[in-house]
Structures are given as structure tokens and as C-alpha cells.
Amino acid sequence: MKQIVFGDSLKLPQTIVGCMRLKDSGMRGKELLRFVEECLDLELTAFDHAPVYGGYECEKIFGEAVLKKRPELRRKMQLVTKAGIVLPGIENNQVIYYNSSKKEIIKEVDNSLKKLGTEYVDLLLVHRPDPLADPAETADALEQLVRSGKALHVGVSNFTPSQISMLQSYMSISLATNQVELSVKNVENFFNGILDDAFIRRIPLMAWSPLGGGSVFTGMDEQSVRLRNVVGQIAKEHGTTMDAIMYAWLYVHPVRIAAITGTMNMSRIKTAVEGQSIVLSYDEWYRILAASRGFHVP
Numbered sequence: 001m002k003q004i005v006f007g008d009s010l011k012l013p014q015t016i017v018g019c020m021r022l023k024d025s026g027m028r029g030k031e032l033l034r035f036v037e038e039c040l041d042l043e044l045t046a047f048d049h050a051p052v053y054g055g056y057e058c059e060k061i062f063g064e065a066v067l068k069k070r071p072e073l074r075r076k077m078q079l080v081t082k083a084g085i086v087l088p089g090i091e092n093n094q095v096i097y098y099n100s101s102k103k104e105i106i107k108e109v110d111n112s113l114k115k116l117g118t119e120y121v122d123l124l125l126v127h128r129p130d131p132l133a134d135p136a137e138t139a140d141a142l143e144q145l146v147r148s149g150k151a152l153h154v155g156v157s158n159f160t161p162s163q164i165s166m167l168q169s170y171m172s173i174s175l176a177t178n179q180v181e182l183s184v185k186n187v188e189n190f191f192n193g194i195l196d197d198a199f200i201r202r203i204p205l206m207a208w209s210p211l212g213g214g215s216v217f218t219g220m221d222e223q224s225v226r227l228r229n230v231v232g233q234i235a236k237e238h239g240t241t242m243d244a245i246m247y248a249w250l251y252v253h254p255v256r257i258a259a260i261t262g263t264m265n266m267s268r269i270k271t272a273v274e275g276q277s278i279v280l281s282y283d284e285w286y287r288i289l290a291a292s293r294g295f296h297v298p
């Protein structure tokens with residue numbers, strides 16, 4: 001299993017198991033515990049959570065099935081969670097909003113720790129940039145959480161380079177990563193400065209929806225059809241599956257990208273790991289880029 005080092009000391013596997021769809025997967029109790037144990041056996045030791053996944057239920061489902069039953073597994077895994085999204089009804093609010101105030105972030109992390117059944121998370125991310133936030137307060141919350149040992153490392157998600165710079169300018173601890181949407185379906189973040197910013201900061205990226213939410217397999221839009229043809233052809237040439245090629249397309253990038261899987265199907269997760277050993281040529285990488293954008297580079 002390839003590992004990526006985030007910040008000064010956080011080592012995560014290049015394939016991270018996303019838990020956003022855990023509630024919908026229907027896995028509970030012993031079945032979920034077996035799933036997690038199998039992941040650990042495969043060296044898939046990192047799990048990506050957020051309080052809002054499954055309408056605030058995924059962290060609880062995971063905690064009850066895994067760490068509250070087998071607390072000794074904690075030292076074998078790394079937990080990532082996020083903070084700063086408030087779904088409607090939680091604070092008598094009518095709309096979803098982002099809240100990166102100190103009070104909210106600390107409250108959310110305390111709730112996540114209780115639900116997950118752990119005393120710390122390995123990585124805490126500010127889930128979305130909050131236009132109403134005072135970055136000094138957000139920074140203070142993140143540093144307090146690191147000082148108290150509740151979060152070993154901190155980072156952001158869906159931030160633009162200037163939003164990272166703004167938050168980082170109030171902090172003495174370095175932000176470890178930016179978790180962004182990145183896939184053959186969504187290549188925008190390769191061109192809008194996010195990638196450049198990661199290189200400048202020497203931080204790896206985490207790619208969410210690495211298979212475009214699954215749309216490449218079934219979508220009838222022109223982009224999905226083009227991608228199915230080209231990715232399918234390249235997969236055939238490598239004697240592998242389309243998913244393995246789509247993961248490889250991210251893994252081969254020198255910025256260092258960890259992919260967060262969405263599926264909870266073990267054989268599909270193994271395909272995500274398989275992608276780590278596929279080497280794509282420049283020609284193959286650019287053919288996929290062209291299929292995604294609908295044009296070749298000039």
C-alpha cells in the first residue's frame with residue numbers, strides 16, 4: 001500500500017475509505033466491524049468521515065459498530081473528520097449553512113469524538129469555506145484542538161488558494177491538506193490554482209468523488225460517454241477495469257493525491273488499491289484529459 005505523508009508526520013494510505021455512503025450501504029454491527037477489519041488487513045487504515053454524512057448518523061454507526069466494540073482497533077487506524085456544515089433544523093435553521101466559528105468547530109469535534117468512540121482524530125478538516133467566518137477565530141479553534149490533542153493534524157476542504165492563505169496567516173501550525181473534488185469527471189481543480197497552491201505549500205491533496213460520484217459508469221451526458229469510451233479503451237489495453245484507470249489517473253500525479261473511495265463494496269475498494277500499481281503514460285493521461293474536456297490541448 002502506497003503511503004502519503006501529510007504535514008510533518010501524518011502518514012495515510014494513498015487510498016482512503018470514505019464513509020459518506022455508510023448509512024445507505026446498510027452495513028451495521030458485526031457486518032460493519034468485519035468490513036473495517038478487512039480494510040485494516042488490506043492496509044486500508046484511514047477512514048474519511050464528516051458529522052453531516054448520513055444526516056449526522058454515519059459517524060455514530062461507525063463508532064457503535066467498530067470502536068465501541070473493539071477499542072483496541074483505534075491504534076491501527078487513522079480517522080479523518082470535518083467540521084463547519086450545519087444542516088437544516090439542527091439550530092432551528094431553515095437552510096443549510098456553513099459555520100466556521102470557534103464555538104461551532106469545537107462543539108462539532110466534541111460530538112464527532114463521542115460518536116466515533118475515540119479521544120482524537122488524526123486529521124480534522126474545515127469542511128467548506130464559510131464566507132461569514134473570522135479566520136482568526138477558525139484558526140484559534142483549530143490550534144486549540146491540536147493543543148488539546150483532540151486533533152493531531154488540521155487542514156481544509158474545498159478551499160481556494162487565497163482562502164487557505166488567509167486562514168494559514170493566522171496560524172502557527174501548518175495546514176496539512178486541501179480535500180477537493182478531483183476526478184476524470186471534474187478536472188477544474190487541475191487548472192484553477194488549487195494544484196499550484198498544493199505544490200507551493202508542499203502539501204498533498206485528497207480527492208473526493210474520485211469516480212465522479214459513479215456517473216462515468218452510467219451517465220448519458222456527452223462527457224460521460226466520451227470518458228467511458230476512452231477510459232474503457234485504456235483499461236482494455238492495461239487488462240484492468242475503468243475504475244482502476246480512473247484512480248491511477250489521480251495517483252500518478254506528482255503533487256501526491258490520495259483518493260477517497262465512495263463505494264463500500266469491498267471488491268470495488270480493492271480495485272481502488274489496484275490503481276496504485278498502474279503507470280499511465282503522458283499520452284494516456286492526456287487522452288483522458290481530452291475526453292473529459294471535449295478538446296485536445298492546443
Ligand SMILES: NC(=O)c1ccc[n+]([C@@H]2O[C@H](COP(=O)([O-])OP(=O)(O)OC[C@H]3O[C@@H](n4cnc5c(N)ncnc54)[C@H](OP(=O)(O)O)[C@@H]3O)[C@@H](O)[C@H]2O)c1
Pocket residue numbers: 017018019020021048049127157158179180207208209210211212213214215217243260261262263264265268
Ligand atoms: N470534502 C467534501 O466536501 C466531500 C464531498 C463529497 C464526498 N467526500 C468524501 O469522498 C468520498 C467519496 O465520494 P463519492 O462517494 O462521491 O465517490 P465516488 O467514488 O466518485 O462515487 C461513488 C459512487 O460510485 C459508484 N461506483 C464505484 N465503483 C463503481 C463501478 N465499478 N461501477 C459502477 N458504479 C461504481 C458507487 O456505487 P456503489 O456504492 O454501488 O459501489 C457510488 O455510488 C465520500 O465517502 C466522502 O468521504 C468529501
